[in-house]
Amino acid sequence: MSTSLAAAPAATSRRRAPEPPKRTAAERWKRRGPLLPALLITILLTQLPLLGTLYYSLRSQNLLRPETNGFAGLSNYATVLGDEYFRAAVVNTLVLTASTVVLSMALGIAFAVLLDKKFLGRGVVRTLLITPFLVMPAAAALLWKHAMFNPLFGMLNWLLSVFGVDKIDWVSQFPMPSIVLMLTWQWTPFMMLIVLAGLQSQSTEILEAARVDGAGAWATFRRITLPHLRRFIELAILLGSIFVVQTFDPIFLITQGGPGQATTNLPFLIYQTTFRAFEVGEAAAAGVIVVVGTIVIATFALRVISSLFQEET
Amino acid sequence: MSTATRRTRRVRPGSVVTGLLAWVVALVMFFPVLWMFVTGFKQESQAATDPPTWLFTPTLEQFRAILGRDFVPYLLNSLMASVGSTALVIVLATPAAYALSLAPVGRWKDSLFFFISTRMMPPVAIILPLYLMANNLGLLDNITMLSLIYTVMNLPIAVWMIRSFLLELPKEVLEAARVDGAAFGAEIRRIILPMIAPGLAATGLICFIFAWNEFFFAVSLTSTNAPTVPVFLTGFVTSEGLFLARLSAAATMAALPVILAGWVAQKWLVRGLSLGAVK
CATH class of the missing domain: 1.20.5 (Single alpha-helices involved in coiled-coils or other helix-helix interfaces)
Structure with missing residues (x-):
């Protein structure tokens, strides 16, 4: 057991007492006891279903036409990858995720820098700024759809009418930007909080030293703060991407993937394939492809978390 | 100068x-x-106007109408799923976090990262087997099933958060307890639990937030018996007739518990959002 620990990269930490060289099997199980319930239920409800998805992805199966059930090899994958709807959904997912993450990160950094300063009512401002993330996403989606985007009496058009802009039917004319706008509003607090935690973990001594040396505010930010923030920004971007890829609520509630396929992302496409077309095999294959994509991002995310983790332990 | x-x-x-x-x-x-x-406090005729109506006499009519429209069962389902799952999460995650920090099992790091990786898995990738599993067990449209899913959804966050609180405990206290010969169970109950109680409360609030707001599993796995508040809101998808004030009242009631929980827990929010990686 101790050898496998040593083999893990830099697994030893200062906080841990050195492991006694040998424990009996009984002792080891006694230690594992508290962990097992959580581990077992997690495996049961995440890993088992994932194996199920893998299994179904290799089968030709439609819940409405059981007579066609059978082993299908990789044909579902071929069907899915050759499907123009699937490819459009991949593109939509990438556009949606990248735009939302980049915009909310840019705003998040700006807001965090503001909040890092001292001013009157900072606590209240911080509380107001995190609220969009707390609002139930389903409620937020409907609120944006009807109260913000509505062409006749939406607040967005009213605001623009001040500048002489004509009425716009946001969801029909600009479906993707509308969804991105709503999601950016929702995710900016997430980015902001992580970046703010990074800003506040900066050593004041170094900043003070820079100021004494005559470095300007911008130079200090670019040369000292940004490099320090790098890992926090990376972590926020990676976690944000993983969660924004999974976006379902606003698609389901605002656009239903439309108009046409304009806002159909992968989660919504898979939902449709599963629960509206009952094409279990194809939905499962698409699901496996999404998991593979997520694993790629998650690998980087875990690496960043791991590096933050090494430093802290 | x-x-x-x-x-x-x-x-x-x-x-x-x-x-x-x-x-x-x-x-x-x-x-x-x-x-x-x-x-939410407007009459329908004041809600959808161009230009927007800023001044009006507030009314509770919409809130009354929502509560009269079978909103309560949805509310109770949401409460059961989020409070029930949160309680179960804390019960499961506290010992697990202990076994991954103060009394580490072998390969504790692998377990820790296994938990976090499950939180990153897209729900759409497992929805179908979960649906079929629930169907075969007679647990479709069942609040227990939904609570179990929320439990597993929040476990990684809770394990990581509670672990981070455990690691912040002063070492001397733990060692003193051990030297005094406090038994294993007593050590946990008498020394550790009271000290991490605020951390557990914070973790509970974060888990409550995610469970209360969850929509995808709720809409996929429930219909008439166990639908939660977000599912109630799907009744407002179409835009026919005057209903904006009523939607706003419903959305306010749906969102309020979590907004309040989030405001209370905002000090620990970042720890939960970053899965314990950032404090």
């Missing part, structure tokens, strides 16, 4: 501008929430 005067001159107008800018930004971001809240 001395540095002192230069500093006061440079800093002061700057902080006023910063403060103003921050307030403007915060009000813009908060506006949709405020508007939802305000619109």
